[in-house]
Amino acid sequence: MTDTMKTGWTDTSRASTPAVTGAEISHSPNLGTTKAEAMRHKCVLIVDRDREALDGLTYLLESMGYGVIATADTREALEIAERGLPDAVLIDIGSPHLEGLSVAHGLREIAGNRPLLLIALTGWGQPQYREMALSAGFDVHWVKPVSADQINFLLSMTFV
Template identity: 80%
Template structure:
């Protein structure tokens, strides 16, 4: 059985390493980068099953990354999770309008990640 692939994009190296370790320990294949442009290049080569994107990441606005990933995915399923330090309702609305399925405020818990991915990546 092929591992489900999760793309992680976060500008903070410690967060990126921690999420990578967490998801790999849960049995997911992980591709991690701190660069949105690189994330889009990765997705063009192999579309992930899910992506956790730091909305505030540099190079491209994190919100525009959702739109670009949706274009790359076409009709193929892709779970997009916005990670942010912004918890106000308007930021949640902006993330959902941009194409994210879920808006999570950092820090996120292992149980939260495990539950969502195990329920959606079947």
């Protein structure tokens, strides 16, 4: 695993390019032949205003072999996706204004017909929040805490 550095994201090669943003990427995915190396091609964007949660998820996904871009800013998440669509996005929708729901709409617009896995993370498990998340365009609604096994299973099945 390489050191985390400030960067932007380009769609054409999925390689990092220097930019002035608050987003962080763990490494530039490189071409490989093994399954573990192939997973490194997959980029997961994490959006969470809780810095500890953001750092923990980043570390977890990096240890599983994924490229990670992490940001605490929902507007920046959309800018990142416009520059280069990630393969999956984990968004904490538990912010006071439910900003994650509007981000899901924006990400779906940016993705168009391209595949994008949207995962809502929240402390709210009531049925109305699940319905709101799914209606907003999320594929999955998970109530925190989420286990490493759950994340690994979903991502590994999605990125096969």
